[in-house]
Amino acid sequence: MTEIQEKITSLRQQLPDHVRLVCVSKFHSEETILEAYEAGERDFGESRAQELVRKAAALPKDIRWHFIGSLQTNKVKMVVPTAYLIHSVDSVRLLEAINNYATKNNLNSRVLLEIHIAEETTKQGFKPDEVLEIFTSGVWKNYPNVQICGLMGMATFSADTVKIQREFKTLHSLFLQIKSIFLNENFSELSMGMTNDFHLAIEEGSTCVRIGSLIFGERC
């Protein structure tokens, strides 16, 4: 077993069966991704459109690619045909651009809405009341070629576990609130938890953790 494969084995033992693992492979080589692939992993996360497209073309076709980075509308055409799930839809404008592209190309795009829960203003996302509005007002109906599958969020980068827990709790309760309004069985994913906080995220109801450095080491 390689070092990466050992890391995956030990990580897998810490994850409950209902939690999906997305191996965040951004900035790591195709050879490195193949090591994880050979250990059985099929979900990989990328944060840049060009890198996603290049890796998807070169690597096995049964990989499910998760787009987790900030997405500009002019890159939608690269990401929509390639991504299994886009985690980082952070504006109605982007939702509209994805729907337009998907409609023209007869595609259905699966997305998560990214919510701003952290204290850092550098992090992206909808405010909780903005995202609620999409469902209470029925605005989501304007995007028939987009399937809204859940929510994503990133906690503050901090050693303060109480703060992180509070942020994840906020996201989880928003998820439940939307679920009770939206009544769509595909609305089922709560993507939260990274290398430093995935245990807390799972305790607070995560269905999908996005883990990079714990598996692949620090990014170059």
Ligand SMILES: *Cc1c(COP(=O)(O)O)cnc(C)c1O
């Ligand atoms: C890079 C990244 C991750 C992985 O972070 P690690 O701390 O390396 O596990 C997860 N989610 C998003 C959105 C990222 O950009």
